[in-house]
Amino acid sequence: xxxxxxxxxxxxxxxxxxxxxxxxxxxxxxxxxxxxxxxxxxxxxxxxxxxxxxxxxxxxxxxxxxxxxxxxxxxxxxxxxxxxxxxxxxxxxxxxxxxxxxxxxxxxxxxxxxxxxxxxxxxxxxxxxxxxxxxxxxxxxxxxxxxxxxxxxxxxxxxxxxxxxxxxxxxxxxxxxxxxxxxxxxxxxxxxxxxxxxxxxxxxxxxxxxxxxxxxxxxxxxxxxxxxxxxxxxxxxxxxxxxxxxxxxxxxxxxxxxxxxxxxxxxxxxxxxxxxxxxxxxxxxxxxxxxxxxxxxxxxxxxxxxxxxxxxxxxxxxxxxxxxxxxxxxxxxxxxxxxxxxxxxxxxxxxxxxxxxxxxxxxxxxxxxxxxxxxxxxxxxxxxxxxxxxxxxxxxxxxxxxxxxxxxxxxxxxxxxxxxxxxxxxxxxxxxxxxxxxxxxxxxxxxxxxxxxxxxxxxxxxxxxxxxxxxxxxxxxxxxxxxxxxxxxxxxxxxxxxxxxxxxxxxxxxxxxxxxxxxxxxxxxxxxxxxxxxxxxxxxxxxxxxxxxxxxxxxxxxxxxxxx
Amino acid sequence: xxxxxxxxxxxxxxxxxxxxxxxxxxxxxxxxxxxxxxxxxxxxxxxxxxxxxxxxxxxxxxxxxxxxxxxxxxxxxxxxxxxxxxxxxxxxxxxxxxxxxxxxxxxxxxxxxxxxxxxxxxxxxxxxxxxxxxxxxxxxxxxxxxxxxxxxxxxxxxxxxxxxxxxxxxxxxxxxxxxxxxxxxxxxxxxxxxxxxxxxxxxxxxxxxxxxxxxxxxxxxxxxxxxxxxxxxxxxxxxxxxxxxxxxxxxxxxxxxxxxxxxxx
Numbered sequence: 001x002x003x004x005x006x007x008x009x010x011x012x013x014x015x016x017x018x019x020x021x022x023x024x025x026x027x028x029x030x031x032x033x034x035x036x037x038x039x040x041x042x043x044x045x046x047x048x049x050x051x052x053x054x055x056x057x058x059x060x061x062x063x064x065x066x067x068x069x070x071x072x073x074x075x076x077x078x079x080x081x082x083x084x085x086x087x088x089x090x091x092x093x094x095x096x097x098x099x100x101x102x103x104x105x106x107x108x109x110x111x112x113x114x115x116x117x118x119x120x121x122x123x124x125x126x127x128x129x130x131x132x133x134x135x136x137x138x139x140x141x142x143x144x145x146x147x148x149x150x151x152x153x154x155x156x157x158x159x160x161x162x163x164x165x166x167x168x169x170x171x172x173x174x175x176x177x178x179x180x181x182x183x184x185x186x187x188x189x190x191x192x193x194x195x196x197x198x199x200x201x202x203x204x205x206x207x208x209x210x211x212x213x214x215x216x217x218x219x220x221x222x223x224x225x226x227x228x229x230x231x232x233x234x235x236x237x238x239x240x241x242x243x244x245x246x247x248x249x250x251x252x253x254x255x256x257x258x259x260x261x262x263x264x265x266x267x268x269x270x271x272x273x274x275x276x277x278x279x280x281x282x283x284x285x286x287x288x289x290x291x292x293x294x295x296x297x298x299x300x301x302x303x304x305x306x307x308x309x310x311x312x313x314x315x316x317x318x319x320x321x322x323x324x325x326x327x328x329x330x331x332x333x334x335x336x337x338x339x340x341x342x343x344x345x346x347x348x349x350x351x352x353x354x355x356x357x358x359x360x361x362x363x364x365x366x367x368x369x370x371x372x373x374x375x376x377x378x379x380x381x382x383x384x385x386x387x388x389x390x391x392x393x394x395x396x397x398x399x400x401x402x403x404x405x406x407x408x409x410x411x412x413x414x415x416x417x418x419x420x421x422x423x424x425x426x427x428x429x430x431x432x433x434x435x436x437x438x439x440x441x442x443x444x445x446x447x448x449x450x451x452x453x454x455x456x457x458x459x460x461x462x463x464x465x466x467x468x469x470x471x472x473x474x475x476x477x478x479x480x481x482x483x484x485x486x487x488x489x490x491x492x493x494x495x496x497x498x499x500x501x502x503x504x505x506x507x508x509x510x511x512x513x514x515x516x517x518x519x520x521x522x523x524x525x526x527x528x529x530x531x532x533x534x535x536x537x538x539x540x541x542x543x544x545x546x547x548x549x550x551x552x553x554x555x556x557x558x559x560x561x562x563x564x
Numbered sequence: 565x566x567x568x569x570x571x572x573x574x575x576x577x578x579x580x581x582x583x584x585x586x587x588x589x590x591x592x593x594x595x596x597x598x599x600x601x602x603x604x605x606x607x608x609x610x611x612x613x614x615x616x617x618x619x620x621x622x623x624x625x626x627x628x629x630x631x632x633x634x635x636x637x638x639x640x641x642x643x644x645x646x647x648x649x650x651x652x653x654x655x656x657x658x659x660x661x662x663x664x665x666x667x668x669x670x671x672x673x674x675x676x677x678x679x680x681x682x683x684x685x686x687x688x689x690x691x692x693x694x695x696x697x698x699x700x701x702x703x704x705x706x707x708x709x710x711x712x713x714x715x716x717x718x719x720x721x722x723x724x725x726x727x728x729x730x731x732x733x734x735x736x737x738x739x740x741x742x743x744x745x746x747x748x749x750x751x752x753x754x755x756x757x758x759x760x761x762x763x764x765x766x767x768x769x770x771x772x773x774x775x776x777x778x779x780x781x782x783x784x785x786x787x788x789x790x791x792x793x794x795x796x797x798x799x800x801x802x803x804x805x806x807x808x809x810x811x812x813x814x815x816x817x818x819x820x821x822x823x824x825x826x827x828x829x
């Protein structure tokens with residue numbers, strides 16, 4: 001199986017996927033998460049500090065060599081902003097710098113380099129500098145004449161800098177660090193938080209900044225507990241995972257953030273939530289308003305859903321709590337009543353029963369599931385066979401609700417859509433305490449797709465409801481969605497980052513999350529990126545759910561409370 | 565107990581001195597470290613050095629107090645008490661090693677409290693007695709901070725009754741030595757495997773359940789010693805166990821091919 005997946009990735013027709021297989025290697029050499037993407041045709045290998053861009057047409061050894069050089073430059077601190085500013089707008093200098101610094105970085109990283117790459121190191125050159133600054137000094141003195149080997153690729157200083165940084169560097173290359181900081185601060189203060197579809201920072205619209213940039217940032221920020229030592233971030237966030245209730249909602253990046261505990265219960269019908277702004281690396285507080293609304297049941301047609309016994313089987317063994325069971329054949333304690341009876345029976349000459357122990361068994365249902373049904377406009381599209389995506393999702397939601405309800409789990413079902421950040425709506429089909437009756441099916445049948453998807457806010461409110469009203473120690477949030485649609489000021493990578501953040505918050509607080517998709521055609525890659533491949537599945541038809549639901553639910557329950 | 569060869573353990577820091585000092589002072593020990601870094605092997609070597617029997621309990625989330633302390637069984641008309649592993653260790657003065665103690669339910673770990681602090685006593689409610697630990701008894705728990713979470717964490721009251729020894733993956737030269745000793749492969753292959761393992765540890769991709777431990781590297785080395793080409797050995801012993809995600813698997817295989825020599829060529 002392992003052989004197979006490698007062969008599939010190597011033979012993939014999608015260049016991004018073909019090169020994506022080098023992502024782990026790049027991260028291993030650089031010592032931090034890096035993405036690998038194809039470079040534009042004719043471009044030499046380069047990096048923006050978060051993604052390494054390789055020539056897709058080059059041979060595999062050539063790609064590995066270029067990757068090792070670029071990743072080593074990152075690991076050795078050769079591309080720090082201070083250096084990049086000095087190199088900006090001076091391609092010849094950048095080339096000379098790479099000719100020295102490339103060798104120095106490789107040599108510094110040598111014990112991590114694959115053997116074939118080590119032969120690239122020119123030890124004589126590497127020995128001439130002991131730091132990026134020394135290499136830069138050599139390059140400035142024109143003490144290096146030879147060009148770097150072609151396999152080194154190039155340094156593109158302009159793409160290493162944040163946009164404000166870049167402008168500053170180009171207008172005044174010799175600006176001191178003090179001036180630069182001032183200008184950044186000014187820009188930060190003036191830049192009011194705008195919310196409009198046109199507001200896309202230049203950094204993210206640049207062709208270079210690939211998906212890896214964001215993914216890297218997120219992984220960096222969200223990663224917890226893996227590193228024994230823990231960076232400053234790890235240290236700060238692990239404090240919030242302590243069992244202090246509700247503290248987890250306080251965004252780690254901003255100490256003064258509001259917590260959910262601060263929202264009075266009476267205001268629940270209009271709760272506000274923060275949103276993660278990946279461009280600034282902090283939360284926007286009180287950014288989204290979520291309303292719970294009731295649909296008009298008279299509009300609905302009662303949905304007839306076939307009961308799916310196959311669906312119950314994988315779900316039956318999930319979410320069981322401990323119970324003390326009497327009259328067992330083995331157990332922790334003697335069941336006194338049973339023992340006395342058994343003894344009396346034995347002395348009376350009757351057949352006696354050996355089941356005289358009390359045993360702790362997992363039998364009690366201890367699971368609350370909140371189903372979030374995406375009813376944004378995009379789900380009205382056809383999924384083939386005369387059905388819309390919405391109809392399939394709706395049927396799946398109903399089947400899951402029936403199966404879980406039948407097993408004795410706590411189930412709630414809400415539809416969600418949004419129209420801008422102030423109007424994120426969760427439509428109540430079934431709350432945790434509603435009975436699963438025809439009224440619920442009529443409300444479900446009456447849902448009409450419309451609006452957009454602000455996934456992060458919906459997840460945050462869903463996780464809150466599961467935690468607040470679920471009443472069990474195991475909780476799951478199941479999102480049924482066809483793709484990561486957008487909302488005003490919530491598109492592309494921004495929305496992905498916020499949704500991922502919301503999922504991590506929820507998992508850290510003990511609510512597992514997963515996503516189910518239906519039908520083909522939708523862009524599933526972002527959804528996979530947001531939920532992780534282990535917590536996302538796509539099936540063609542709702543009746544195929546039974547085959548995927550077991551492992552998916554189990555993994556989601558396990559990931560709750562443990563950082564995914 | 566018959567004297568056998570000392571389990572192979574290469575100290576990295578002062579962990580052996582710390583452990584032995586704690587043992588002599590009757591303190592309980594908490595071993596922290598990622599899975600497969602040598603915690604169990606370390607305890608085995610210490611038990612051997614100190615000449616104490618070792619009783620190991622692998623904890624899981626259904627371990628109850630009775631599983632550790634003991635329970636009554638009915639035999640005919642009489643009840644018969646059967647000691648649990650912890651009680652046996654307390655009576656015999658053995659080293660009791662609770663592996664992955666966080667996995668056990670929290671009410672279970674509370675029974676360790678009087679045993680882990682200065683009292684060194686094990687109260688057995690069901691018998692109505694309190695046992696004093698025999699000389700030589702030592703409580704050792706292992707704990708993987710990588711699994712630390714809201715749901716599963718050691719209570720502070722438990723943690724503070726123990727001294728902690730942190731174990732990590734050994735440095736490259738030590739790890740190579742371990743691989744050569746444990747598997748019998750050549751120095752060159754061992755060096756390549758260690759390099760691969762270190763690169764994977766640095767990568768820490770989102771889809772990896774765990775990083776490549778010394779244990780999986782040893783498994784790969786043993787497959788190689790058993791006649792498999794190194795790349796195939798690493799695929800089976802490293803890539804397969806670490807992830808189920810096809811994308812991450814492909815990434816791992818790329819790393820294996822880059823770091824390990826092609827055994828056929």
